[in-house]
Amino acid sequence: MADKNVLVLGGGIAGLSAARKLADFDIGVQLIEKSAFLGGHGIQFSCKATDKCVKCGACVVEETLENVVRHPKINVLLNTQTQKITRSDGQFSVTLQKNPAYIDPEKCTGCGLCFEKCPAHGAISRGFSKSNLPFYAISEKNCLFMKDKSCSLCQDTCPEEAITLDQKRTDHVCETDAIIVATGFEAFNPESKPYGYNVFDNVITSLELERTLRQESIVSRPSDNKPPEKIAFIQCVGSRDAKLGHLWCSKICCGSSLRMAKLIRSRQPETEMAFFYMDVQTFGKDFQVFYETVQDDIRMIRAIPGDIFRTETDRLRMAFLDNSTHEILEEIFDLVVLSVGITPGKDTKELADQLHLAVSDSGFLSPSENGIFTAGTALGPMSIAETISNAGNAVWETLKYLRI
Ligand SMILES: Cc1cc2nc3c(=O)[nH]c(=O)nc-3n(C[C@H](O)[C@H](O)[C@H](O)COP(=O)(O)OP(=O)(O)OC[C@H]3O[C@@H](n4cnc5c(N)ncnc54)[C@H](O)[C@@H]3O)c2cc1C
Structure with a gap:
């Protein structure tokens, strides 16, 4: 049993929990993550407990990540993607392309000096979990050194000499007995919707709000850093939308x-809150009880608003059809949050071709077997709890396949 190896593609909660479960069976795991950080979307979420836990699942992602990075049977490869996969005699041979991390995790102490000093916006990003090492990452797209070698301030100021900007990509080949594909999803990009996303500063996505709540205690308006007096949430942005061909409910929004x-x-507590929805999906065994309690605090409006306009005083005006009176109503808000849905990952098709996997009509991966297994939201919308359970099934199938 000890000499079996599994490659897990994707370091979100699906990949993390699959890796952890396999490693607990004494199986060697190569956990491949294409970005600079583990944890996928879930690590960007804040704990949403108020007076008690509301079972959002955010803490489970943090806990699983901590367990994975400490596990002696799991080797994590960040900034890495598969290039080519071949199969012979039941063994997979996988060519991996690893982009440089530029920051040495062994030396980085997470002091943040590189982040403070960097003059290029978005060239250094900060992780969400201190268990992710290094906690900072350099973006090739925005870094001035990568562009024209005009800046090396981070490298020059790092007190630990942890940064080496002049590094090259490396390829290497690894052999594995089975593969679990847990490459997750893409949050819908609402630029095509009439809500002014990326036009008005104070229209943000639910994913951006998740990140703000994770990193700051108070929510403020991006345009002036003032706390908003009125916030509107618009649901089903990118889900249940026939025009887009996205007929599915994203379940978690x-x-x-x-x-x-x-x-x-x-x-x-002084913030007024309105929630524009089609239907409220009360998935999860405790959610109905929670839903009943929120209705005292949040105005529920069964309508999907039309276009959003910016007022002269930098507020946001939206019109919507009142469901009971059938009148068109207008209301002004300070911040609008677009609840963006779960859509297939951008490179799903390419990956499916590489691995000879099928893709469903909706564009998500179809379940697979015979040495390559699938887990999590790469298959379609799921909550964190469902993803963990689905990853458990993929591990179970993998163990059966490996005859363990
Ligand atoms: C706005 C928003 C809020 C949400 N809030 C909640 C909530 O409160 N509670 C809840 O239960 N669920 C919530 N969800 C759902 C939750 O995000 C998912 O259940 C969870 O992230 C699924 O994990 P995953 O591992 O399947 O995918 P992901 O989190 O997407 O992780 C996939 C990982 O795979 C990596 N990857 C992708 N392609 C490759 C590749 N080719 N090679 C290597 N790595 C790759 C990605 O970089 C990523 O790290 C929310 C979703 C959204 C959009």
Whole structure:
């Protein structure tokens, strides 16, 4: 049993929990993550407990990540993607391309001097978990050294000499007995919707709000850093949308946005909150009880707003059809949060071709077997709890396949 190896593609909660479960069976795991940080989307979420836990699942991602990075049977490769996969005699041979990390995790102490000193916006990003080492990452796209070698301030000022900008990509080949594909999803980009995303500063996505709540205690308006007096949440942005061909419900958006709204009300009690929805999806065994309690704090409006306009005083005006009176109503808000849905990952098709996997009509991966297994939201919308359970199934199938 001890000499079996599995390659897990994707370091979100699906990949993390699959890796952890396999390693607990004494199986060697190579955990491949294409970005600079482990944890996928879930590590960017804040705990949303107010007076008690609301079971959002954020803490489970942090806990699993901590266990994975400490596990002696798991080797994590960040900034890495598969190039080519071949199979012979039941063994997979996988060519991996590793982009340089530029920051040495052994030397970086997470002091943040590189982040403070960097003059190029977005060239150095900060992780969300201190268990992710290094805690900072350099973006090739925005770094001035990568562009024209005009700046090396981070390298010059790092007190630990942990940064080496002049590094090259490396390829290497690894052999594995099975593969679990846990490459997750892409949050819908709402630029095509009439809500002014990326036009008005104070229209943000639910994912951006998750990140803000994780990193700051108070929510403020991006345009002036003032706390908003009125916030509107618009649900089903990119889900249940026939025009886009996205007929699926993303399942998690109602729960996630209502929990965030409740958290903001508990921290900023003077904030008025309105929730524009089609139907509230009360998935999860405790959610119905939570939903009943939030309705005292949050105005629920069954309508999907039309276009959003910026007022002269930098507020946001939106119109919507009142469901009971059938009148068109207008209301002004300070911040609008678009609840963006779960869509297939950008490189799903390419990856599916590489691994000879099928893709469903909706563009997510179809379940697979015979040595290559699939887990988590790469298959379609799931909550963190469902993802963990689905990853457990993929591990179970893998163990059966490896005859363990
Ligand atoms: C706005 C928003 C809020 C949410 N809030 C909640 C909530 O409160 N509670 C809840 O239960 N769920 C919530 N969810 C759902 C939750 O995000 C998912 O259940 C969870 O992230 C799924 O994990 P995953 O590992 O399948 O995918 P991901 O989190 O997407 O992780 C996939 C990982 O794979 C990596 N990857 C992708 N392609 C490759 C490749 N080719 N090679 C290597 N690595 C690759 C990615 O970089 C990423 O790290 C929310 C979702 C959204 C959009």
